Amino acid sequence: MAKSIEDIAAELEVSVTTVRLVLLGKARQYRISSKTEQRIKEYTDRYGADINHTARALRLKRTDSLALIVPRLSNHFFAEVAEKMEIRCREAGLQLSISCCYDNPTTQLELIEHFRQRNVDGLFLVPANNTIPLKAALAFQDRLVLLDRDFGFNNIPTVITDNYSTSFALTEKLFNFAQQTKRLGKFLFIAGNPKMPSIGARLDAFKHALHQLNAEPKNIEIIQVDKNQFAEGVKAMEYYLMNEKSLPKVLITSSIPLLQGVMQFLKSTPEGVPASLILATFDDHSLLDFLQNPICSVRQDYQTMINTAFEEMNKLLSGKLNPLHHTAKMAIIERNMTL
């Protein structure tokens, strides 16, 4: 440790007030004599000065730190969110603590309690279910911003992405592409837990879009699975092929792990993955470049999400209480979609 304010005051035989004023750059304002100011500055230049953040936090009842709870950092989307949020907080002089709850509500509640005990000033939360936001709001006295999942709490600031309209546009694009390239077969959507608002919205838009495009109902297939995970993708595809003789023409998954499971299963069949199969998935990853098939992916606008969420938090911390809901745009990325 470098010297504390008191150390410096004692060694220079001035008062802590004087040292503080100089350290905070308020010397002029409070008309500290310039000799005293010089003496203190020389000393701190030489030995360094340290304001003890813990003591400051105790006194001010404010830790200048925020917390972020996400499902997992091994999910690329949340890793990006965490990284960008950490940078944004650091710019504002705030320390961000990041934890993973693995979408386990119990773990998530424990984490919320943990962060409350540590006097974190505010919480960014990706809620694991619809019962958590209210509890979190209670623990954090409304210094809470929800991310990515909107369970309908209009009085809690929330930042999500525009799943419905993006899924709608995506479905249209795939429909047209399939027509233009004259492919045959069904539209298959394999969706993770539809209780998650984001997944539900994606699924609804898929149905509505195909309806509006006059797609024949018999050509529309939806498989719902419990989680957005690899193993579920394998099972879903296996199940589909047990009931259908041929592959769909368009296959959409609600997440990349599901797509991976699907591909894994197809690879294991005698036919493999036909190059004509049109793929689409939510979330984007640069390694999708490795696929041969036509594929659309959907990329969230991380930076806008994070900036918006941070601004909402800032409002809360400065006592403004008009919680807003924000919907960030998504971009559709095309690969190998040549006619």
Next chain:
Amino acid sequence: MAKSIEDIAAELEVSVTTVRLVLLGKARQYRISSKTEQRIKEYTDRYGADINHTARALRLKRTDSLALIVPRLSNHFFAEVAEKMEIRCREAGLQLSISCCYDNPTTQLELIEHFRQRNVDGLFLVPANNTIPLKAALAFQDRLVLLDRDFGFNNIPTVITDNYSTSFALTEKLFNFAQQTKRLGKFLFIAGNPKMPSIGARLDAFKHALHQLNAEPKNIEIIQVDKNQFAEGVKAMEYYLMNEKSLPKVLITSSIPLLQGVMQFLKSTPEGVPASLILATFDDHSLLDFLQNPICSVRQDYQTMINTAFEEMNKLLSGKLNPLHHTAKMAIIERNMTL
């Protein structure tokens, strides 16, 4: 906030010591009367109890928190490391703060200083260059554990992975596979910044292995680039094909982004990516499943790394000063490597 110890003491008209002893479960040990204990427990069950972590930290000069500085969370390897380390710390009742320095030494030094000011108890660090470990050790009075990169500081505990022997084994495997499948062409290694000890070791092992296997020097090619990044992979491959008429038979990259760049460039050529090209890369990602080529990847043993690093930190925090260097194993993953 729930009630503080003093609040409870005042309202129940007992002393803070009594409340504390009950809260800490030391009631029996200090023979607090069971009526008093009951009274306090009832009260806290009803209103909740809160020990103020900030005040505790100030008093104990210990924040029960650690920090981790990695290059970036958007790199899957470091995301895994961060996730696992966070869990490990949480199990031990410690808060982990994670920050990214983007391999920028200046940023990294700022972060180290930041965490020191915040009285973090210890630091896990992926050093951005060879000048940083000593400065970090100074700031953290040896409560420092280095990860992933060994710049030769034998008195600072360090946990790395076994790049040399893994790269050696990998090269042998690729050599044999190429022989068995009778492919023609060169062995090409595209390596990111070789000043990084991990990259240097991978490269050295590649050379030594091929030498020992009596590979002809004219069939060995190494391209060194500045960073383990996509754009460098593109440039490297472009450069290679400017000087050589044909593709190599085996292509190794020191990281996945480099491989992505290479593949991107090959895709853009008339020949595309020939199915006969044998690939290999350090680091592993499940999306490598999407590739058609024979490919080996190398997966680090995250869990062992993290456990070992945490144990070293624990030793430091409890005052034991015999810094050890550890080398975790890596696994070689094969895909499409059928003869």
Next chain:
DNA sequence: ATGAAAGCGCTAACAA
């Protein structure tokens, strides 16, 4: 133009 002192909520040593 500078200093003194209270108090944030906790822990630990000592007292009773």
Next chain:
DNA sequence: TTGTTAGCGCTTTCAT
């Protein structure tokens, strides 16, 4: 078996 108190290092208010 329980209570009292000093002190961690800071900020803020009030004195000089």
